[in-house]
Amino acid sequence: MPTMTAAQQRAQAKADYDAFLAQCPSRQLLDRISDKWVTLILAALGSDGPRPGAGCEGGPRSMRYSELSRRLAGVSQKMLTQTLRSLERDGLLTRTVTPTVPVTVSYQLTGLGLSLQHLMSSIKEWAEANMDEVLANRESYDAPGG
Amino acid sequence: MPTMTAAQQRAQAKADYDAFLAQCPSRQLLDRISDKWVTLILAALGSDGPRPGAGCEGGPRSMRYSELSRRLAGVSQKMLTQTLRSLERDGLLTRTVTPTVPVTVSYQLTGLGLSLQHLMSSIKEWAEANMDEVLANRESYDAPGG
């Protein structure tokens, strides 16, 4: 049993990576997760969803490919598949294939993905909450008088 | 004096925007701020700097163009200028020109920018803290056996 808590271990690991450095792997990771579709996929899978009695088991919600496709309005098949693969590879979500006819595929956040989802949802909510102020700022910036 | 708190007003505004919708302005805003350079610029301007016991003056730190350029290793002049302009337009930071010779320009977060910076820094720290786990996940994903 380790003497460090998980939070302490993360703080330890943090010291070894610095996203300000171009060569650091965390810079690439930051670039990967700094993505519109990543944010929305995580937000979709992290939400409790509209189904009332389905999420009693405590784990994060699972969604099918077509569900995600509908939820993320305007996403192309290519970007959805590509982003899901990338997130699966990084261990942020799991992809489960059920051999029905036709085949059923569902996606679900891992613990790691869930931890990021909490942060990403804050960003999404910030964007939604501060939209008015940003729009006002743009107007005054673009105004002739400055 | 309003009867709603700032938090309540944000919750109210949030109901009017939905980043899941393609046409919603908040979708574009989410796309803008979901950017590597945005994250790093906010993190740089939001940090208290190298001074150990500092931060007594309360306001966020201001940095000059060349300081930012050095801090964000690998950023091109174009991207730095472009991203700074975008953030200034959205009211996330201020740009101050001091007419010295040569000219001095400094950037500083606004209150709005500071509120986002707190969230963005969490993302950056998450990337740094979970880099090892992500790298391990990638290895096992790329491994021949699955």
Place this chain on the structure above:
DNA sequence: CAGGATCCCGCTAGATACTG
């Protein structure tokens, strides 16, 4: 249903050169 494969366009990031 859940993609894989392919084509191709547009934007964008990066490099370079120049300037107030």
Place this chain on the structure above:
DNA sequence: CAGTATCTAGCGGGATCCTG
């Protein structure tokens, strides 16, 4: 110092067709 201007290669990303 803090940019602007210009050019270009590269790839992000959409459209389309096809498949198990």
